Amino acid sequence: MNMLKVPLQIFRYKPDQPPRYDTFTVEVPDTAHVIDAIDAAWAVHDQSLTFRRACHHSSCGSCAFRINGVEKLPCVTRVTDVWDGLTPLRLEPLRNFPIVSDLVVDVSDFFQRMSAADMTITCEAEAFLPFTVDSFAVAELEPKVVELPENFSRFNRFEQCIECGICMSACPTMAADERFLGPAGLAAIYQARNKTDDPKKVAHLLGLADGEHGVWRCHSAFECTEACPQAVDPAGKIMALRRELIARRFSKLFGK
């Protein structure tokens, strides 16, 4: 294990004070993730530095920020994958959110959108096994899938979306329409819609998607799908909602 001396250039902001960047040099193992580096900056240099962290394995979604301008989860981003070995690593809060303090952003509006979709965070297991979010070649594992007994109830698991806000930060439309439901909000509507057959609920959800701040606002830039650390593919879900809305309009027109 070799140690690295990594300069971090961290965005600092406290209410009523002008924002600035502080540079801290931290010593971390070469296997460290960016969250370990910011932990070190906080523990060793400055405990007034505020940031979020909890699970350290891309499950809680709390720690997201921008690393050299790109939205990432620092808990699963290795220092050596983003640092050139020379230039300070620039750490900044997510875009399109009000800043609370340093790297902490105000997620209240975002969670309100997620609440509007009313998507529960558990779902029936879509695929059996294995289950991945990366391009990792699962086929090599050759699982021996055996028929399950008939009386077997299905597995359940947490939704892929960890509500990290990365897609909202990467989305160009968010900057044009503050009230845009956003990639995560619309993907949640899609998921919630697929969990229900109740016509009232479906009408409500599709109504949200079809509204002024819904799917038609999206510029189809696909930045969200590119940035999503959990392979939720929000842009794909937005397109799917558009297709359903169009199909419903047609069937209304032709009285089907």
Next chain:
Amino acid sequence: MIVVGAGSTGSATAHDLALRGVRVTVIERGEVAFGTTGRNHCLLHSGGRYCVTDQESAIECIEENMILRKIMPDLLELNDGLFVAITEADLAFKERFLEGCAASHIPARDISLQHALAMEPFLNPKVLAAVQVPDGVFEPFRFCLAFLATARANGAVVRTYSEVTDLLCSGKNVTGVKIKDHRTGRNETLHADLIVNAAGPWAGEIAAKAGVSVPEIPTAGVMVALDCRLNNMVLNRLNKPSDGDIVVPQRATSVIGTTSWAVEDPDLITIPPEHVDRMISQGEQLMPAVKKVPMRAKMAVARPLIAKGGTDARDVSRTFECFDHERDGMNGFVTIAGGKTTTARAMAEKVADIVCRKLDIATACRTRDTLLVSYRLFFQQPDPRNGSSMTRGRDRSFQGSATNEHA
């Protein structure tokens, strides 16, 4: 009242007290679940893990497991768990395990190997026995948010990014806390009738500010998260708890854990590379495919275990304890220590009972049957500190602003 710490214990304690009508303020130096709770193994214990070695903990676990299913039904992955025998020694442990489960009232089913392999295609095909128990999985951050959102709905105040810098002591009484709000840089003083210290492995540090001590050993453990979810159910080694004997699946990952070693400073833990290697090699015994999957993350955090004579970190009981510091000569100050996230609600009930008795509050605990509100409400509830001074982070360039250098 003031609760120090917004991990699982502090969050559940705030909820319990708020539900009894107590005015409560939670002080947390970081974000919710910033410390031990955030980095836990996400295991909703059935108690199986402790049913032979620590039956008191096992009984606590199964009772709380059943209560949490009722009060946070949407926040759990409920796929049960398997205790599997890989070696003859594991197999020899089965009888004691089944007896332990029965004695602890844990529903356990000795299932056929064919059934086990059908449910878990990556399970080691050399498996010799499999026992199914009601283990589950939670998500620690949202676990705490749900308790705190409910507490806030009942009037609690939650102050994150506020660090306790000192305790206010007047003679033999603890009367409040001095805090530094890291969002504003301001120092403040808060008064309270009573302070509950729920700071986990940092509880000793807080207690020292009142000149008292807590017999706690901050004990770190390493966990390794894989880039792929290999198991549906929690997989445990059918034996006494040891290193790397459990793989907890969650969302799109499987997390192998843990090791166990005592640490001096819970804020400065370096992950020993050999511990990571051990997790992989032990995990492989449960599921050989583990070695083919890239590592997604690795983490370590200190658990707040209570010292009870023995020196081996594995022999320390996983149960919890309340320390009323009146017996150390300091009134108005209680520490709740030890335990685990699965038993957070029970810990809260116990400490709330004690502090309510001290303050002559007769209301009984209601957390066993109270459904928690959505975790999403936590961030939607107004924080009294949020004024109009926040700025929108969009499209701003701070390129020209001042830069400070720190060596």
